[in-house]
Amino acid sequence: MSYDSAGAWVKRFHLAARSAMEAALRPYDLGSTQWYVLWHLVHEGPMAQRHLLDLLQVEKPTLSGVVSALVRKGLVEQSTAPEDQRQKLLSITTTGRALWDTLPDPIALMRAIAFEGTPEEDLATVVRVLRTGTERLNNVLKVGKKS
Amino acid sequence: MSYDSAGAWVKRFHLAARSAMEAALRPYDLGSTQWYVLWHLVHEGPMAQRHLLDLLQVEKPTLSGVVSALVRKGLVEQSTAPEDQRQKLLSITTTGRALWDTLPDPIALMRAIAFEGTPEEDLATVVRVLRTGTERLNNVLKVGKKS
């Protein structure tokens, strides 16, 4: 780790957290991002696929793949929006809802393991530093794209 | 982001940072982890592939794929270790070394954008919290694997 410190630990933590979430979800044959999609559909009802792009902060091809996997497994339904043939509406199926009710909450598990006993103040610092950093990076990346 | 806060920002920061690094390396047709491998080979000389597993903290199949890509591009050479036929020795090629000398430092770029002006104290808190969390997660994951 001679190249960096904060950045390297962000990466390592992210990978460990994702591994922990996926280990919790593996018995249900579900990936972590697939879980996030179900979470939104359960808590906010059916919505346009377009809307999930903002919520998940991923690019179109990524979401397209995740949704395809959920549709393949019969957990989510994808239908064309009547008022705009370009948009797809997503909703959770009965099967999906039934599965959801048996799922553990991988985020809560992860947080309990990783942050138990960590002062709120420290967590707030982490959030503040990383949010600022993310915003700055995204600004630079956005400019690069438009040019 | 109703599910979490610290974890979610770790993920977002990680993705933004990786995007920034990959944008810097794209003109050279190099991925971020490929860059890490070259960094180690340049700064520490030829080494066993086995050793890189510890340095990069990834699993065997991941490293195998990254190394294959570097070999395919002619930047790295992979040879069987004479004293242990199981091990592969990795070294950077002349082509690889020439390319390295023209590369930007994507870590430095990322850090300059994301953390410029951030107090050292805050960065230290971020590292402390994330390192502790990573260790705890990895301990739990390791136990799960052995059982």
Add this chain to the structure above:
DNA sequence: CCCATATCGTTTGGTAGCGAACTATGTCAA
């Protein structure tokens, strides 16, 4: 009305990550 433009989603091809199962090689104890 039509064409340029914008938007939504998919496809293609690439990187990066994992577990499980495999081959080949090395090691050690009986």
Add this chain to the structure above:
DNA sequence: TTGACATAGTTCGCTACCAAACGATATGGG
């Protein structure tokens, strides 16, 4: 010496991420 075990890498199949290019569908100006 042989058989059990350990170690190094690869391969397979999957998730998840991106950019670039593409079809299909709005939308608005001329």
